[in-house]
Structure formats: structure tokens, C-alpha cells
Amino acid sequence: MNEKYRVSSSPHIRDKIKSSNIMLMVVIGLLPATVFGIWNFRHENAWILVVVTTAAAVLSEYIYEKLMHKPITINDFSAVVTGLLLALNLPPTLPWWMGVLGSVFAIVVVKQLFGGLGQNFMNPALAARCFLLICFTGQMTSFVYDGVTGPTPLADLKAGEAVNTMDMLIGNIRGTIGETSVIAIMIGAMFLILMGVIDLTIPASYLISFVVFIVIFGGHGLDPQYITAHLCGGGLMLGAWFMATDYVTSPITTKGRILYGVCMGLLTGLFRLFGGSAEGVSYAIIISNLLVPLIEKITLPKPFGKGGER
Amino acid sequence: MGLLTFKGGIHPDDGKRFSKDQPIRPLLPEGDMIYPLSQHIGAPANPIVKKGDHVLKGQKIAEAGGFVSAPVYSSVSGTVKGMEQHFNPAGNKVECIVIENDGEYNEVDYGPVKPMEEMTSEEILEKIGDAGIVGMGGAGFPTRVKLSPKEPEKIDYIIANCAECEPYITADYRRMLENTSDLVSGMRVVLSLFPNAKGIFAVEDNKRDCISKLQEAVADEPRMDVKALVTKYPQGAERQLIYAVTKRAINSSMLPADAGCIVDNVETLIAIHNAVINGRPLTERVVTVSGDAVQNPGNFRVLLGTNHLNLIKAAGGFTEQPAKLISGGPMMGFAMVTPDAPVTKTSSAILAFKKDVVSRNPETACINCGRCVEVCPSRIIPSRLADYARRQDIDSFVAMNGLECVECGSCSYVCPAKRQLKQAIGSMRKTALANKRKK
Secondary structure: OOOOOOOOOOOOOOOOOOHHHHHHHHHHHHHHHHHHHHHHOHHHOHHHHHHHHHHHHHHHHHHHHHHOOOOOOHHHOHHHHHHHHHHHOOOOOOOHHHHHHHHHHHHHHHHHHHOOOOOOOOOHHHHHHHHHHHHOHHHHOOEEEOOEEEOOHHHHHHOOOOOOHHHHHHOOOOOOOOOOOHHHHHHHHHHHHHOOOOOOHHHHHHHHHHHHHHHHHOOOOOOHHHHHHHHHOOOHHHHHHHHOOOOOOOOOOHHHHHHHHHHHHHHHHHHHHHOOOOOOHHHHHHHHHHHHHHHHHHOOOOOOOOOOOO | OOOEOOOOOEOOOOOHHHOOOOOEEEEOOOOOEEEEOOOOOOOOOEEOOOOOOEEOEOOEEEEOOOOOOOOEEOOOOEEEEEEEEEEOOOOOEEEEEEEEEOOOOOEOOOOOOOOHHHOOHHHHHHHHHHOOOEOOOOOOOEHHHHOOOOOHHHOOEEEEEEOOOOOOOOHHHHHHHHOHHHHHHHHHHHHHHOOOOEEEEEEEOOOHHHHHHHHHHOOOOOOEEEEEEOOOEOOOOHHHHHHHHHOOOOOOOOOHHHHOEEEEEHHHHHHHHHHHOOOOOOOEEEEEEEOOOEOOOEEEEEEOOOEHHHHHHHOOOEOOOOOEEEEOOOOOOEEOOOOOOEOOOOOOEEEEEOOOHHHHOOOOOOOOOOHHHHHOOOOOOHHHHHHHHHOOOHHHHHHOOHHHOOOOOHHHHHOOOOOOHHHHHHHHHHHHHHHHHHO
């Protein structure tokens, strides 16, 4: 019994949860929206775009790390999350190679060049979406449902036309693959909340401040039909529950997260009401991502014994 | 009654089921007794025996090396073998007095004990200091110094730290159940030093039996009360405990006395009782032997200086070769290089685990999830502080309140990326504190 034992600094026990479990749970949380999107856009063969875009994200992470002689981290599922999120943010008719290009941009440029997991200052999937939007504006803004190209309900809303909010809840409307069904998104979001992966702080502060903004500036006052249409339209729900809550690109403290949510709510309202396009969620989130260091600076917590104990 | 608590903290598996129902058993040591000269914070004790001297149980073998220091007593009778370098539980080779146990346990004649009522505060403090008592929960701060604040009349609360929030350890739990009256007596002694103080036994509510036992014991004590705390780690951390009980918060630059509080743990209060009421110096303590690699986990009353190998043997040995040994709790204890080390005044437990979860969980990249911030009882940002520590950026570390860390390890426990946050912050803190002292 005189052999030497392994030593390490305390604590000597660890919680079971790992980063890879968290990422896997996010993938599971995205599945309802993914499955619905693939079914909803079955005539457009949306499944091909989803599979190819996701695979391209994982593959580009693998190849980049291999070439750079870095440890391979595809087992942490973070590339799967990025690829899948990007796919859900693409119109179902987008050529598959554009999805691949987006994935490569997300993983290599936005994530790896800045130092890999945890170092990117923008949500890779959203940055890639904006990149594609700039490069391929036509294809990225052409929306089809049942073979008919036309405006999304959100564009109709902006044009002052009537929209069917029930359809927007269910999701049998035009839009990107994963954003149309509020119900499917909410099922996934509930799962993540129950599993403790996300909490209400960011989505609630985002959605509430957005509603306040459109009530004040939308010109329809408290009209529930108008508010519901705005909440269910476009990428707001997918963004608020799955992209604004991305750990890496959001503030680390609760206070910071509230402020960050408010920034996104106001920017989304601003872009939707006064911008050129009907949609504004992607830009609102990535601009708020850029504000995170400033937000953290002004929301530094007070330590215990200096006012932070309460 | 609402349960008292603080903000933050974690809920690890408490592991107390292994040993909580095992009554305290006295353990007679085998082999040589080893007494490190430094079992406390402050100056090491100075040996006053030499090789070949015959000593009795309860005989002083090293005297306090200064005001912040504590003497060391022999816990057996026997012959001094000399001074040796020996591993302490924390894995450092330290100067120790080694005594060959003659197995007779012939004790010093302590003489008549002066009743406490006839002693002055100074005499009581003298007695506590001379008995070699230090904070036995793990910190090892000399108790006499702790009990000598500038203005004793400004102390409002003496808090008995009965939280025992560290997983697996049940030593205090057994003490509370089996030595309730000694514990209350220890509190009575301390209260006699502080005319305006109330004595609070602060117990986590997973120890309901202790709460009712203590409530019964203090029913006729107008100056004492029992408070139930939420079961949560680190409920027993001094600052968090003071806040839970009094709603007074102190930071790293303040002392508990600044909030009118003094905190002592269970084992320490019992040692105070033994010193002042029975006139006995500190020569023993209760140690939990537990963990999934231990055959028969239990709680033992151990003579200080006993080799940990004795404890493992008394607990039936290992069920299989453990991967890790820990002295103290799994959250703040030390990983032992070898069990061939003596029980000291601050050894509350020895734990043996089949698996080393630390080496099985290599560090990965921070994903900024904020779990460390959520659980941090000091309300600081562990992940950022660990980054500053890695970059050796002391200025940012201090500016971001890195010195407020209590090194409870909740951040490392909860981190999904398995980062060694506490280790990074802890070592940076040491550097920063050393720099501060230099200035």
C-alpha cells in the first residue's frame, strides 16, 4: 500500500453534464422544427439541403482541424448544431452547394479562424446566413410553398395585407425550412428548458421588448392579431429560442442576458418596421452579438460582501 | 420555519449514506505516531522534546511558535524517536516529531480543573490556546486568536458551523448526535467570553435528527438557538454561513468579527469543552473513512498522529484498488499522494474512490454557458477569472474581484467543459495575495 496515488487540485468530483451532452440536447431540441420543415417542404426536397448543409459543417470542421494539426472536436456536436441551424435558416429551394458554402463559411471563417469553439464572437450559423443573403440575395429571398413562389406572411403583413395567424402557428406557410412552425419550435424549446439547457431570460426579454416596440411604433396599438402575426412570423421564434440563446455569443451574467435580449428586441422591431426588408431577426442577433463585450462591461456583477449577496 | 441560505451553490450527491449510521468507534493506533509541527495556519510549533525522551499522553511536545500558532501534544505515551520529514495529508513533506507508542497510554496528571465560573476570560482563552486548539473543520486557524477580537462586546453571534456541507463526511453529524451535551458545553464556554452574543447552531436540514437533538439540548439555554439551513454546498463556507444566519455579508478584506460573528465548527467546540471543562489538551478527533472503494465505511475517534493506514485497515481495507485518496471532503480536500500520512488536527475524513473523475474528464473549451457564474457563492465570474489566471494578468484578475473567491470549487464541479476553474483561480489568488502583502 505504499504506492503513490494520483493527485489533482480539488474539487475531486464533477457534475455529469458535459459540453457534448448540451450540444446533443440542442440538436434534439431542433428536431421537431427540422422534421416539420422537411415534411412541410417535401415537394422541394428540403431534406437534401438539411443533410448536405449539416454534413458540410461537420466535414469542414474535421478537415480544418486535420489540416491545422489541431485536436479533432467534431465529437462535441457543436458543428452539427451550427450546420443544422444554418440549414433551418435557408429557403428550401436554395441550391445545395450554397448551403455547403454557408457551412464552410460558418465553421472555417466565423468559428475556427477566431479560435474554435467558444471563441467566435458571432453566431456562426447566422453569420453564414447573412453572408449568403449578401452573396445570393435572389435565391435567399425566394420562398416557395406547394410549388408556388410568393411573399412570406411577414412580407404580407408589412405590405398591410391580412395574414392567417393559425397557419403561422402550425407552419404550413412560406419561409425558411425551420422557421415556419411556431408549434414545432416551441416543443423543442420546451425540451431545452426542461433539460436545463436554456432558460427564459434571453427569449423572454427579447420577445417582450420586441412586443413593446411594435405596440408603440407598429401603428396597430395593442391589436392581438397584429402582435401574434409579428411574433409567429419570420425567424423570430427560431431566433429567440435557438440562436439568441447560443451560450458562446451571449453575455454570461443574468443581467447581461436581459440587456442583450432587450437589444435584440429593439433592433428586430426597428429592422422589421423601418427597414427595407420585412425580416430583421438575423441582423438583430448578430449585431447584438457584437454588443456583448460592451453589455458585459456595464453589467459586471457585484461580488458577495460588496452588495452582490442579495 | 423558513430555511436559511445564500445565493449560488450546488447539489452534488452527498454520499453520506455510506457512513452516517455508523456510530463513532475509538481506534487504537499501530506503529509510530507522527506529529507535524505545523497543523495550523501561522508559525510552526517549536519542539520541546528530543530523541530518547519518554513522553506521556497529553504531554506537550512542541510549543506555539508565536501568537498565531498552536502547541502540539503527544496522544500516546512512549519514546521520542526524533525529528523526521514525513508526508502530511496534503502531500507535502513536513517536519514531524515521531514517537514510538509504548501502548500503555499513561496519561499526564492534569491536576484539578478550575470551574469555568471561577475563570476570567483571559484564563479561558489561555486554556484554549494552551490546549492547541485550531479550527478543526479544515482551515486550522488558531482558535484562541479567533476568539480574541478587539471588542468582545461587539460580537452578536457565535455560530456553530454544523452544516457539514462537504459530501461524504459524517464526522460532525455523528458528533452532534453522540456528543450533543459536549457540543453545547463548548458553546457555553465560548459564550462566556462574549457578554452580548447569542449562540446559534446552524445545521443543514438533511440532518433533521441533529436539529431535534440540539433543539432539545438548548431548550433550557436562553442564549442558544438552533437554525435550519438549506442543504446545499458550500453552506458551511464561513462567509456564506454568516450571511445565511444573520443576513450580514462580509467580503475578503473583512473578518467575521466585522459582522459581529465568530464561527467555530463542531469538532472545535467539542475540543474547547474538553480543554476548559475537562482540562484536556487536544489529542484526538473524529475522522470519517468513506468512499466507494472502502469495505466498511465508518466514523472513528482517532488519536492525532495516527497513520491513515490504520484508519483504512479499521474500515476493512479497500474493496478494490482505489484510483484516488482524498484527505477531507471531495470538494475542498486534498488528493493524497500516499495514505502513509498522519491524522492531523484538521483531518476530517479519508475518502477512497474507485475512479478518478478528474483525470477522466479532460478540460475542453469554455462554451460560456454561465453555469459557473450561476453557482458561484462569491458572485464573481469564474470562467473569466480563470482566463486572466491563464494569461497571468494579475491586474484584470484583481479588478474583476478574483480575490473574493472562497475556493469552494463549485465552478469546477459544475463546468460542462470540465475546466479546472478553481485550480486556476486559486493559484492566481495566491500570487495576487502575496503581491499585495509585499506592497
